[in-house]
Amino acid sequence: MKILKRLGKGLLLIFGLLAVVLGLFAWQLTPDYDGEKTLKHLTENVQVYYDTFGIPHIYGENEMDAFRALGYVHAQDRLWQMELLRRIASGRLAEVFGEELVKTDKFFLALGVDDVSVKTVSELNQNEIPVQLSQAYLDGVNEFIAEGATPIEFYLTGIDKEPFELKDIYNTMGYMAFSFAMAHKTDPLLTQIKDRLGYEYIRDLPINSDSTSLRIQSTPLAAADSVKRNVVDGVMASLEKLSIPLFEGSNSWVLSPEKTKNGKVIFANDPHIGFSQPSVWYEAHVSTPAYEKYGYHLAGVPFPLLGHDRTLAYGMTMFENDDIDFYYEESHATDYLKYRKGSSWGNYETVHKTIKVKDAEDVQFSYKKTHRGPILNGLADQIAGDRPVSMWWVYTEAKNKVLNALYGMSHARDRTEFENSLKDIHAPGLNIMYGDVEGNVAWWASAKLYHIPDSVNTKFIYEPNQGLPTQKQYLDFSNNPHAINPESRYVYSANNQPDSIGGRLYPGYYLPENRARRIVQLLDAKNDWDMQSVSKMINDVTSPVNIEIVRNLLDKIDTEGLNAEQLEIVGKLKDWKGDYPLDSIEATVYHRWLYLVLRNIFQDELGKALFDAMQNTHFLKRTIAPIIANEQSIWWDNISTEVRETPSDIITSAFRQAWLALSVSLGQDSSKWEWHRVHTLEHAHPIGQLESLRPYFNVGPFPVNGSREVINNMYFPYTEDGVYKVSSGPSTRRVIDFSDVENSISILPTGQSGNPFSPHYKDQAEMYIKGEFRKMMMNKEEIVKTSESLLIFEPADMD
Template sequence: MKFLKRFLRILLILVLLMFILGWLYSKYAAPKYSGELELKNISDKVTVYFDEIGVPHINAQNEKDAYVALGYVHAQDRLWQMELMRRIASGRLSEIFGKDLVRVDQFFGGLGIEEAAKKTIKKLDTTSQAYLLSEAYLKGVNQFLEEGKTPIEFYMVGVKKEKYTMKDIYNVFGYMSFSFAVAHKTDPLLTEIKEKLGNAHLQELMSTYSENLTINKTYNPKKIEATFSKTVSAIMNDLPVSPFIGSNSWVIAPGKTKNAKVIFSNDPHIAFAQPSVWYQNHIKTPEYEIYGYNIALMPFPLLGHNREYAYGLTMLANDDLNFYIEKENPENTLEYQTKEGLKKYEIRNKTIKIKGEADTTFQVKVSKHGPIMNGLIEHVIDDRPIAMNWIYTQLPNEMLEVSYGISHSKSLSDFKTSVAKIHAPGLNVMYGDAKDNIGWFSSAKLYQLRDSLSSKLYLDGASGKDEIVEFLPFKENPQAINPPSNFVYSANHQPDSVRGKLYPGYYQPQDRSKRIVELLKPKNDFTKEDVMKMIYDVKSSTASEIGRNLLKSVDKNSLSVSGRKAFSILEKWNGTHLKTSVAPTIYNRFLFEFLKNTYKDELGGSFDLFINSQLQDQVLVTQVERENSVWWDDISTIDKVETKEEVINTSFKNTISFLQNQLGENIDNWTWNRVISIEYEHAIGKAGGLLRKLFNVGPFETIGGNEVINNQIFKLDSTGVYKVTAGPSTRRVIDFSDIENSVSILPTGQSGNVFSEYYKDQTQKYLNGEFVKMKLNQVEIQKSENVLVLKPKN
């Protein structure tokens, strides 16, 4: 008994010691938000005020000092995120995570992002402000790397510290650009459908691209007043940081606002992860001011505002990636055919370092069109060499100058000049200012192929007939400045025509854009509060209509009592996705069953490329309305040709049966919150157990769903459980009638350091649709409890 007591006493002491040591380490490892530090590479004192959500308000005497300080404070909150971001595009994740990420490294290492970065850096103007301030930012990051507290993740996975360079910045640009690309999944699928199933199957899919569209029109006014005063599917799923996906934005002109000033709104949709993708910061010098949202290792904000103007972005989704079939010399596979004759491939030998394993090497052949993707993309299964031609690596890269320019504009004309330099990814750049101007610019290097050639199918690389004929001048891109409607908007939908034709792309269906127009058009007295409510809207303008169109083919008389009740609930649904709603649960299961029973028999294993894709979203509305379709027949039933009614009736009955097994017999209990949830996953928290509890944030119940304004993106699959994977990466509302009280919110928090008080402090507010202030008032800022003074280091 004495032994047991002594053992328990010792155990208790050990537990207490471990708790105390853990608590002491958490205090030691937390970022430094107050006090004094000596900083190299600054010429004068810099004062950083951290507000109540951890946003640094950097007050400096000059921009160079401000950007050194930004680099330092950004690194102390997000160094782990920076490390992951720079490793993706260069194919270096296996080095810290092991063999499970080799295929990710092969894929990104083969794309040519690093090679394009090296080529661009050689040509940079090292005397430009964009370059000099970027170097200043990197110096701040590297001082923290050398002298600051090492993030716990570095110890856990064994990261060897390496200085950050300009190449790392361009690797992040490259990753960001590719994460927008959709063609790498869709083009191989459409080509397979054409070659294996035939033209009839293909055309039913392709014809939908010109149907069911909400299009914002091009509009260019004659006069503007705007001068300011100074002041792959599985591969992508494996990524430990957030790919870019979609977005909403709308800007309302004074003619439709209560206070007769512009109101700006933006919520970019990005895959959820922890930490959040954006790092908020506010820089103020005697000559310059910007409140910005930066991606890790990007010195200049892609979203920002000040007292003069605001800007943001959504994904344009234009087609900037094509595949070419190369024809190799049968006598020498290192040569391929061109219009001018045989040409040698460029050979890139790549090495991947793997944690705990021997290095592995692979070789990439590169034609004039780009890298040969056979073996790099798993679903490119073809005996022919397939080259990927990606605008990002093919054309000069001016993204550093773009990001500097849009954050340092002195006029609308100045701003437009900067966005005209964007080549890839294609972006809808949204704009509003204190001079009452609003604008939307589809910014990308648009191009033309010969007539009747589809960029969504494999092109002929040997003949020379399928080459890009012309790159269009920016003035021909769809855009609008101060249109008569008094608003501009973007939700990744089809933009206006270019040279009389709809420009090809992988645009989202009209769901969100239609809802935005429904809310904006009738009202002429918008307030900031109205827009805050609108950005959290969870009503679909199309889902309820799709559901009712599906129900038209259901034989209600053949249904059970439960089936008839479910029918009635879905029939009366207005498209709202609330926690207590039952209809979204029925609709999404019905949708999965419908898609599976319509397409899986023909597509087989490629059904996984189709479901949850932009192509699936695009064809859905039209397919539901078709009475006759080559896709209705189940090819596995040889002696029978199925009809639309049979497919839909089977799908609805399967839906009821599945939900009864999953959620019980009582349909009133099939509420949306029982099947949908959200968890913000950290790269290490994905391992589960205690690491999940320490690093991940969640899981939580949520409202919203696919393609509503509060876009909670999830995948339809056989489980009937919807784990939200992406959504608004921030929500911002900027009111030029009350600029100092503009608001925003992040999904979790400002810091990526698990020991920071700002790691997840915004989470519940975000889930509730609440906001926090983006402070610009200097008197208010200087009342901050946490003040960090950075002094020049001798």
Template sequence: MKRTLTALAVMIAAAAAGATWYSESGRPVRDGELALAHLQAPVTVRYDERGVPHIQAGNEADLYRALGFVHAQDRLFQMEMLRRLARGELAEVLGARLVDTDRLFRTLGIRAHADEYARRMDRNSPAYQALVAYLDGINQYQDSRPAPVEFDLLGIDKRPFTVEDTLSVAGYMAYSFAAAFRTEPVMTYVRDELGTDYLKAFDLDWHPEGVVGQPLASADWQDLNHLARLSQQALVEAGLPQYEGSNAWAVSGSRTASGKPLLAGDPHIRFAVPAVWYEAQLSYPGFELYGHHQALNPVASLGHNRQFAWSLTMFQNDDLDLIAEKTNPDNPQQVWYQGRWVDLESREESIQVKDGESVSLTLRRSPHGPIINDALGAAAGKTPIAMWWAFLETENPILDAFYELNRADSLDKARTAASKIHAPGLNLVWANADGDIGWWAAAKLPQRPDGVNPVFILDGSSGESDKPGYLPFSANPQEENPERGYIVSANYQPLSPTGVAIPGYYNLPDRGQRLDQRLAEPGIKWDLQNSQALQLDTATGYGPRLLAPLLADLRAAAADDGEKALVEQLANWQGDHPLDSQAATLFNQFVYELARTAMRDELGDNFFGSLLQTRVLDTALPRLAADADSPWWDNRGTPHKESRADGVKAAWQASLAHLKKTLGDDPAAWNWGKAHTLTHSHPLGQQKPLDLLFNVGPFPAPGGHEVPNNLSHRVGPAPWDVFYGPSTRRLVDLADAEHALGINPLGQSGVPFDRHYKDQAEAYIRGEYLPMHFSEEDVKANSQGTLKLVPAG
């Protein structure tokens, strides 16, 4: 027994030593000297206490080559997974369960579009040259260093990263913005299967123009519902960032304590491990920028220096239409287009499957775009549904746009850069030290025939689904140096300067109204401190607005004094979501039960599940609550007609029953922080016990759905997992941009066991901010390692 225990102890010690060596060998090198081919001169990379690299190079090519190398040190697995998702190659490493996701992304045409776009790019443009140097740095790291642990666990072979990969990832990012794919099938079902009275809750006009000529068959509805769910599932199961919303504002010097403009920004993105943004300070003679970079992108999507700063929010414009094609009865491979039958284009692709047979695809395209039913393979219904998507149809020199934006120190330069962003639509909020502030809704907006409402599936056999052209950039919503002294962007529907409707899937106005009310308060001089409080605000008027018309019914539904006290909590609630709030917990459970009671019987489980994933539900619920005569209140499963009071009572009783079952019988224990938590999930952390190794959390989370501190969850039953929220919080006062503040939700590194893998997670959830070191003095004082990259040979 003694010998056995001794042997076991030796084996455990050896395994521990091996694990320690293995983890150490894969960690980023942040000190010392490494040779890098193709450098013209040495590059210095100083790492600060958060693991952020501060790169000093002698020229632009060396800078971007070094950025690629250090970015890969921290995020190579993230880069690999993003390109595989975007190009439909996940099943090759994750197995058959990802075939549906791969088939969807192949069907969307992102891969084919990226390959064609890469062939057309100007090889001599500065942006292209920066990308090539950056990718060379990534590939040199990959060729010279040990593979990430995830590569070994999944059996991933190393292969070079390419321009096509970067362009494909840009397509994925654009697609994750596209709410239409998940919304139009549900809205069309409501219109065609339920009728116009049911549409009133969604604030959508009927607009018969563009309506599908022939009714969709049952199999077609199943297709559309399957596609809507597949679209959402593909984004969630990959465990990768998904773009959801954002806050940004710029305050002019007349309203700041410093007398210079102040910029605030917190893009709302799905939480994942690693976090979406990679921070880096870049400098070479004549250029300096502190930037937040996305995987496989050399130019910063967010950034600042001493002269200017900018942030982004989603425009939310509808740049994707679903179009039902009319097929030739004598030839199902032809559709009716502009007065004649035309052949569908077709191409063959193959998906490689780990430990399985490859899957062959036939992917078709009509003159309107890819036939998305092909994502379902042989199970697809008879009506081809095409996807017109601005990302595939416009020139979209988005790499050039952000390359120029990284250098845009004047209104004219920033405006010009914004005009080159065609898809996805972005709100660009910008400020400079000279005193200017600006906002441009950046997108190439398609013109649609009068009366066509693209929230519904359109008829491809009529001209109603065609696009006669695009609006000029000058017609986009925008502001420069407004008299009120500030600009707010929070994903709500903007006013069109020309009066032309801009269809979109906009967020509730409440979050933007909350920010606007605070920024409009007279006498306040904005600085970094009170701006932090505004970014961390946990309230909006949405909850009280939704509850107001229902309070009488809720009071009538309360069965005893305890329930009456809970109703009065809701009646007096200000819509805030601190950790200790019971009212926030009760409200969010009630919202779900109200939607379920009113809508599930008409929609069925599948379409109701899809509706819960859309923004249109947020718009519908307050309108439904205010309309006692809405047909939604009647339960189709009973012989008599239910009223709003009946629906409210049923939702109230179901809410209390669920919360007692989930959180305990005592309502005093129904604290928001107990029910609402944030876990940062790694792609491999979805499988137990790997979640213990790769995931970070859970953390009790303040904030909630569509409040400024938008730590948001999906509408559903308690407990709630935070799904998305501020992917960073940044504050830049242009009077002292060297001392800007920010935070990463997790950590700079994506390498498990590295000290920067999760070192900011607790500070983030507590609402803390950390310095983004910029001055030479601060960088030097906070450097914890210096990596010198020298020319090879």
């Protein structure tokens, strides 16, 4: 017994010492939110007050100093996130995560973002203020890299910290431009459906952005198997596995003074982005005698993409325009180095690249390019066969002035200056939303748009010598869709089809009308909006479109043979308001039923792989309501049976399948099939893939209300098991009331810091789930009085 007691005491001592060591290690890695630090290149002291949620309020005597401090504090909270984002476009993920990421690196290197970034930086005027401020920001980032604590992720992955440079800013923005990637998912998929099934199957699908006639060839083409599913299956799966945020959609609306209780503009915005830990935005309030902005920053980007001050507010949603074209190329019959270029033959350009791989030899690879862009065969697993497919992308073709645009937006003093800065945004296409203290409300579709004739359908891979020419006819920015102080007294965007350009609708990958209809429905009904009612609206979970869909389903269901409990659910669905509170049973039944209806409609013709790929597109979301309403569609028939099925057959069968599936997964008692049991949100960190580290790096899971395509857009992919893990949604919710701008409100999905040892790693997570908000503080007296800590930066040569 004495030996056991001694052994126990010894083990306790060892564990105690280990706990002390780990505690000291964790303390060393915790961000410094108070004290004094020297900072190179600084000319005056900079004060950084941290509020109770870890938001830095940076006060400097000049912008250069303030941006240096911004870079430092941004890096100490988000350096790992900065590191990941800059590595994507430059093809350096395999260097961290090993051979599994080589294919992803190959794809991004072939896209050419890194090459364009190098070229753009080489042509910059180093004397321009946007460049100088960007370099000042990077000076601060690099000072933290040199002097600050190394984030734990660098220890766990075994990589070294490296200084940041201007190219990294452009690469991060280039990744943002790519991450929408809906053309990569949609065009090859529709080409495959067209080639495999023919005209009659395409005509029932909403492939056009307008009401013009269907513009496709009516006969199948040769080599139909050259495209499988979509171009980016593997790439997107890799990024999702690493919890790298992907840009999806968004909501925003701006109310004129005539629509508000206090007679001032109210601005609302909630960009929809893939959930990750840390979340995508870093908040910072920067104030100097000549400049002030409360902004939301991407990791490694100096100027805020979302922001406001006492004069104006701006935000964004995805425009969803089509800015990518795919082409079948014709190789020479005897000379594999040549391809058809118009009426003659041109030489393929061969590009050689090297990828560094963790714990393995470097990978040397090459790819071919035409005058349009890279050949995707061999780079994307989904491109097979002998027919080369090339990709033209406006991002890599047009001159990159994105840094000037972001600087102009963040430094504009009025509507005119703000609008003038938007013409420099070429990709991704963005709906820029705007409101100001003078009572102006506006939105602009910002992108480099080009002329597309009625005779061209952009949703398919173009055949040789067909489709749009490589040299596009660009439209002047004044022709882009926009609205300034409209008669409706509000502007809004929910990734819906925008107004026409010159009498024509511009093609794109727009979301269905669900959220847009709900926004208009709510805004039209009220003229006394205030901050509280707008904050309630931004959490709205009702879909008027889903009510119509479920009514169409109920009109076609054959209730004969349903038992009393099933009939009771049918009755509840008839009275359903299309809402998604946590205790909703109707929501659970509806989505299980709808998924099985869609599977029964499409999978027999498409097969599982193509059907799964279709689910990852906005195109399917646009298809749901029209196909359910179209009783004559050819898709209803199950081609694997001898009889011809009717919509009633498919819908009734799907209801029975849904009932059985829910009974197995959630139990026989249907009164317990509540939404919170199947709809959850977990914020994943790349290191959280390891089950043992998941509790320390991931945040959640939480049961969460909302659903796909409601204002509180908690998107999830449909799965066979009926478990809906939310993958994207509001990356922030912001409400700015110009009648009381200093009390405007916001929230982040988890917390401000990406450092797991910071108290602000997840301190907003439960508030976010509950739909709560916190103040975006701008009053210096209040900030100083209530701040949790003060970090002072001094010039490095100061005594």
